[in-house]
Amino acid sequence: MKKNCTILILILASMVLSLQAQKRPVDYVNTFLGTAPLTNPADIGFKPPWRVWAGLVFPGASVPNAMVQLSPITRFGSGAGYEYENPQIYAFAHTNKGHWNLCNIPVLPVSGSVNPSDYGSTFSHKNESTHPGYYQVYLERYGINAELTSTLRTGYHRYTYKDNSQPKKLIVNLAVSNERIRDWKFEQDGHNAFKGYQVASEKYISMRCLTTRSRASRC
Numbered sequence: 001m002k003k004n005c006t007i008l009i010l011i012l013a014s015m016v017l018s019l020q021a022q023k024r025p026v027d028y029v030n031t032f033l034g035t036a037p038l039t040n041p042a043d044i045g046f047k048p049p050w051r052v053w054a055g056l057v058f059p060g061a062s063v064p065n066a067m068v069q070l071s072p073i074t075r076f077g078s079g080a081g082y083e084y085e086n087p088q089i090y091a092f093a094h095t096n097k098g099h100w101n102l103c104n105i106p107v108l109p110v111s112g113s114v115n116p117s118d119y120g121s122t123f124s125h126k127n128e129s130t131h132p133g134y135y136q137v138y139l140e141r142y143g144i145n146a147e148l149t150s151t152l153r154t155g156y157h158r159y160t161y162k163d164n165s166q167p168k169k170l171i172v173n174l175a176v177s178n179e180r181i182r183d184w185k186f187e188q189d190g191h192n193a194f195k196g197y198q199v200a201s202e203k204y205i206s207m208r209c210l211t212t213r214s215r216a217s218r219c
Helices: 002-021
Strands: 068-071 091-094 105-112 128-131 135-141 144-150 155-163 168-172 180-186 193-200 203-211 216-219
Touching: 002 180, 068 135, 105 144, 105 155, 144 216, 168 203
Parallel strands: none
Antiparallel strands: 068 091, 091 105, 105 168, 128 135, 135 144, 144 155, 155 216, 180 193, 193 203, 203 216
């Protein structure tokens, strides 16, 4: 009996080691790294009078050498649009390289009544998750779970609404980005699509967004 128990334990141990060995290097990636600044003066070396720089990175979805980097915006005009300590999300932008530029084509799903001058949503890091190629967050103000992923030229959004009885809307604020907007245009393009563009500095960024009944959007 002791021999049988020993064999069983050895078999189970080898199975666990085998499963651990199958974990890929990409599974260890934490895309939140670099989104928060140092705050301890002992780590910084002095007591700064303002927020010190973080890594100027974004936690959203992207593939290598893509035209689309789909990521949340907690503050326009910041390095990459996302600062970990900020409590509100104002949009999901479709371009991002860090260093205070891009963050173009910002959109945000909302429900119910909307204040045009104050439409950002609070969120909690407890209800936020990310891994390479995927980002998810729960927008507390509107009761919407947002999931994002992307390809080389397309951003995919999936929104799950807690209360389906409320009107569902999508805010597309083409007047803002991390750069000065010189011109923009927005128009309906069929029953369930719209298109438009932003001109920021010397860049022309066009988009076409298609929505489906399952509340998945492709921009």
